[in-house]
Amino acid sequence: MSSAKKNADRLIKKYPNRRLYDTQTSSYITLTDVKQLVLDNEEFTVVDAKSNEDLTRSILLQIILEEEANGAPMFSSVVLSQIIRYYGHAMQGMMGSYLEKNVQAFTDIQRKFTGGTAAGTFDGKPFSPEMWTQFMNVQGPMMQGMMNNYIDQSKSLFVQMQEQMQSQSKNIFGTFPFVPPVPTDKT
Numbered sequence: 001m002s003s004a005k006k007n008a009d010r011l012i013k014k015y016p017n018r019r020l021y022d023t024q025t026s027s028y029i030t031l032t033d034v035k036q037l038v039l040d041n042e043e044f045t046v047v048d049a050k051s052n053e054d055l056t057r058s059i060l061l062q063i064i065l066e067e068e069a070n071g072a073p074m075f076s077s078v079v080l081s082q083i084i085r086y087y088g089h090a091m092q093g094m095m096g097s098y099l100e101k102n103v104q105a106f107t108d109i110q111r112k113f114t115g116g117t118a119a120g121t122f123d124g125k126p127f128s129p130e131m132w133t134q135f136m137n138v139q140g141p142m143m144q145g146m147m148n149n150y151i152d153q154s155k156s157l158f159v160q161m162q163e164q165m166q167s168q169s170k171n172i173f174g175t176f177p178f179v180p181p182v183p184t185d186k187t
Contacts, residue, residue, distance in 0.1 A: 010037070010044035014055055020046065035063050094161075102154065 011023045012034065022029045037044050038060070046055045068075060075083075086095045 010042060012044055012046045012059075013049040014046055014059070015049045020059075021049070031059070031063055031066065034059055035067075038063070091162075098154075098158065 012029070013021045013023060015021060020029050020031070020034065021027070022033070034044070034046070044056070046059045047053060048055055067073075083095075086092050089095075
């Protein structure tokens with residue numbers, strides 16, 4: 001994010017003793033409090049109190065780790081392993097963008113059901129978490145089918161993009177004669 005955007009955010013400083021200090025409320029806070037800021041859609045930045053290094057991602061990852069360790073995890077070991085395999089891979093940037101866009105699309109769909117739109121209301125009131133749970137219990141199989149179709153389409157699109165990139169690379173670099181290097185004896 002740009003430094004101008006970061007300056008507009010709520011600033012939380014992390015001290016060497018691992019304590020988090022919210023400069024807006026002038027008080028120490030916990031990871032649970034930071035999680036609540038996320039849930040409340042509050043913009044914030046966490047920085048190291050000494051070096052001013054941005055630690056926001058690190059703190060968010062800590063929250064995810066705690067959530068995954070408690071209760072029902074969102075990510076299976078298989079999914080986590082697959083994500084790890086993309087680090088250092090040529091497709092790392094594309095995978096991050098792909099995941100971000102898919103999570104945003106899912107969030108937009110959920111927002112429509114929980115917001116003030118006609119589809120997201122019951123008797124003129126927004127869906128409560130309990131109503132959302134009941135809705136998902138009834139509509140779960142249909143929603144799962146829709147999500148599976150969406151995932152299949154996304155997978156197909158992703159494969160097409162990969163094939164196009166390979167084809168373009170062959171077209172661009174196919175005209176260059178690449179000769180494998182000849183090993184030399186350096187004795």
